[in-house]
Amino acid sequence: MIKVIKNGNVITMDEKRNKQIEKLDIVIQDDTIIKLEPTYLGDADEIIDASSKIVMPGLINCHTHLGMSLFRCTNDNYNLNDWLNKKIWPIEDKLTSKDIYYSTLLSCIESIKSGTTTSADDYFGYPDFIEAIKETGIRELFTSCVMDSDGNGDKRLDIFKKLYNENKDMSDLITFSIAPHSLYTCSSLYLEKLRDLALKYNLPIHIHLSENLDEVKEIKQKYNMKPAFVLEKLGLLKCKLILAHCTYLDDDEIELLKNHDVSIVHNPVSNLNLGCGIAPIKKYIDNGLNVCIGTDGQGSAINIDMFYHMTFVDLLQKGLYKDPTVMNSYDVLKLATINGAKALGLEDKVGSIEIGKKADIIILDYDDISIYPTANIISQIVHNTRNYHVITSIINGKTIMHNRKLLININENNLKNEIDNIMLKLDIH
């Protein structure tokens, strides 16, 4: 099966090509990109005309909680503790695996309709969750979040192990991480056990770190050292680490982390909305750390549209450093694509449009007078793209959405009804 994306203005994100935008035809055989050439004249089973459109790698969302779409817009004017104690946790206690299935399905649709082709989830691994992932055909770094502060450390780990064993060889699209929730909800013994498991099975560890100042203070009191040094002390730096947030890292922590296989997932919107602050990622990048982007869940971030979150990445650094030259749009695109792939251990598969990589590709259409004209298309992508500009989404060679229509077998009205019932049942408002 040969699919060709013809006549597009292609942003490959391949640094070796050293060009931001090129006129290229992209030839896909089954799931893999096999040719990139100015004019492909060979055979094709399917041609997608991308004339006057932008073609780019699908976006990679490196930290989210896909099961949390139900909690969208629930935290207006709450402080974090009240929101968690009064809203999120009492409801989460009542969520069934089927509820999580529907909420995850919604998040997958939101992801696909806004150009995300890969995401790294960090939620509780209900069996139906993975069904939703499979049905939508999105690429996923999957896990089931674990912690032992509630006394259920082994039980949670068993849930993860079962899911891992049942699904690890199930699909090219699904890989796994081990996800200790955080340094404040996991004991040191538990973290050491998870470290050994990660090393044994060669899995990355995905963990929240230094999200706000209270957390940093708590960890310093508990261990008498800064959070990054706790990672070192517990041997976690021997693993591949995906560190969500890092809103606060001191210079000595940056110095330590940059010598290890560590990626920082910047979640700018969630960090603002929960009153955490602004992570100085410019400094992390300058120090050679691999920085990528996460949306976090809709509970704190309201939406998981990576285009929206990219805008914040760019603007917040310019505002924080009081210097418009500290970031540019192409840098931000890197964080959302190739750096994300590196963070998730998928750099050989996705993150750029290159021969031999999997075809995770989106097409943007800017035929939209309400944002006309555009002097710089890369800036337009980062600053002025709404989900509706993404018209086509291809994942692993399969066209999941075309002309804004989902090509997967999901009854949208039925899904909305199920969600409405859950919202009523759980009294989410």
Place this chain on the structure above:
Amino acid sequence: MIKVIKNGNVITMDEKRNKQIEKLDIVIQDDTIIKLEPTYLGDADEIIDASSKIVMPGLINCHTHLGMSLFRCTNDNYNLNDWLNKKIWPIEDKLTSKDIYYSTLLSCIESIKSGTTTSADDYFGYPDFIEAIKETGIRELFTSCVMDSDGNGDKRLDIFKKLYNENKDMSDLITFSIAPHSLYTCSSLYLEKLRDLALKYNLPIHIHLSENLDEVKEIKQKYNMKPAFVLEKLGLLKCKLILAHCTYLDDDEIELLKNHDVSIVHNPVSNLNLGCGIAPIKKYIDNGLNVCIGTDGQGSAINIDMFYHMTFVDLLQKGLYKDPTVMNSYDVLKLATINGAKALGLEDKVGSIEIGKKADIIILDYDDISIYPTANIISQIVHNTRNYHVITSIINGKTIMHNRKLLININENNLKNEIDNIMLKLDIH
């Protein structure tokens, strides 16, 4: 002519009603709202069905430069001086009145398509500019920006006076401000002359103030006092003042300003993008200052979609104060509606849906699975509304857009061609 908006979920923004959302029919006679009742059973010439939709006041953009749509996405990774010196000013020198007409027309369309019904412009008053405003039917606080640092103070003032005299009685939709560019581009003598003119003709003064720290420093050196005290010294506090930016105001400046007829226009996106910083508007609001929202021009803000800018208003304060309770979505809606009306001296006419006020009303449709579900519609409006959710826009009783179709006589393809020609002619990239 009686127009009725039926069955909508109405956000009136009328504090006397003390309700955030009500089921109401809105009855409009010609340009004016004459009835608000749960079920209107009287006669109607036109009925707009708003069942399951949100109906709210049109948004008020209190600081923009509508002629600058040509400069969208031109400032990626430039510092302010380079951008102005190398890009904006050389091109502005070559702009014809007809170029400004087309670029303004585009900005008006962008405004209408994203729910703005009133804006306060601050650009150079070419005669064709006002033609674009008239053709689109948007409500406008108009001006022609003046300064004397380039030796053309009197010439610029003459341009303003001519436009004012020719157009002041032309339309209910157009009012005027006097717009000295800033304290650093206007001499004290010139500012005093403008003050006298503003008092004589009872016009507000619209001026950039304390946009970045360099400006604050320059004014302190020039006058040996802080910017707000310069306004006092020059007698400008006798006028109604619309102060754009105020990214930096000290406590004593806030104390001084709050006792006068002063409004602060917060431009969060532009302030980030130009590296100015984040204005602590929570403090301004707590001190009783009237704070409203501006987008600034597309040159610095990339777009003038007030929904997008409202999101930044909310999130930036939460991040700046490291406290998610300092702002809530309803507060932000106030800034974008009723506070904007107060700032522009239009509080008797617009800013809320009230009997006796002009009908400046927009309708939102959230039948959109990609952002489903919504626990809190007010939060959804501020955090998760894209321009395409605005389906209807009514200004002064006239339906300007319905079901996303502009009902004004503009040939969009022709407009795009004209814009493409200007971009080529002026080599804007």
